[in-house]
Amino acid sequence: MKRFFIAAILLLSSILLFSQNGTIRGFVYDKSTGEPVIFTNVYLYQTSFGSSTDVNGYFIITKVPVGDYTLVVSYLGYDTLRIPVSISGAEIISKQLYIQESAITLQTIDISAEYQEAKTETKTSVVKITPKDISQIPSIGGQPDLAQYLQVMPGVVFTGDQGGEIYIRGGSPIQNKVLLDGITVYKAFHSSDFSAFLKPILSEPPKSTPAVLALNMVAVSPR
Numbered sequence: 001m002k003r004f005f006i007a008a009i010l011l012l013s014s015i016l017l018f019s020q021n022g023t024i025r026g027f028v029y030d031k032s033t034g035e036p037v038i039f040t041n042v043y044l045y046q047t048s049f050g051s052s053t054d055v056n057g058y059f060i061i062t063k064v065p066v067g068d069y070t071l072v073v074s075y076l077g078y079d080t081l082r083i084p085v086s087i088s089g090a091e092i093i094s095k096q097l098y099i100q101e102s103a104i105t106l107q108t109i110d111i112s113a114e115y116q117e118a119k120t121e122t123k124t125s126v127v128k129i130t131p132k133d134i135s136q137i138p139s140i141g142g143q144p145d146l147a148q149y150l151q152v153m154p155g156v157v158f159t160g161d162q163g164g165e166i167y168i169r170g171g172s173p174i175q176n177k178v179l180l181d182g183i184t185v186y187k188a189f190h191s192s193d194f195s196a197f198l199k200p201i202l203s204e205p206p207k208s209t210p211a212v213l214a215l216n217m218v219a220v221s222p223r
Helices: 002-019 114-120 131-135 146-151 194-202
Strands: 022-030 041-044 050-052 058-064 067-074 081-087 092-099 156-158 166-168 176-180 213-217
Touching: 022 081, 041 058, 050 058, 067 092, 081 092, 131 146, 146 156
Parallel strands: 022 092
Antiparallel strands: 022 058, 041 050, 041 067, 067 081, 156 166, 176 213
């Protein structure tokens, strides 16, 4: 009989203790739009009690013992919300919680156009020719000139200096550009002697600022 009373007292004590546990429930909304935030983590800080919101933003945490807690609401992309709650007995606490999107501060990014320029701009090769280089090529029946020098350069096909043209690495003559002191020379290969046009520049030593002849050879290789 005595054992029966002890068991009954223990059972009654556990029922009374269980009946003192509280419940926390509520909804979580976006502060700016008022829309429910789904699958948000809602838990009591430093405890094992917690839950997550459903498609309506609703959550419920049951069997919370008596005590003071910190209710934490956290979700990716939102600022974490912390509010104090107190459970004093078998009660149900309802909350409407609003969380705000977090402001992300990005680091400064320097955008340089140099790398893009290296990808898109065509880099042409430059070959410098001096009067000394021209004088070293063999010449039959005349003085060496630029037209004769071009004939011995690799990748250059020369059709003659009487109205002819030059073909560089399979490209057409219109892809060649002749500059004299920075000024474009059109129809440099005409019926007159090409050497007579350039001879004063390439054969005589400069007296002051030397004249510059540049052939920008942009070649398009056939595929």
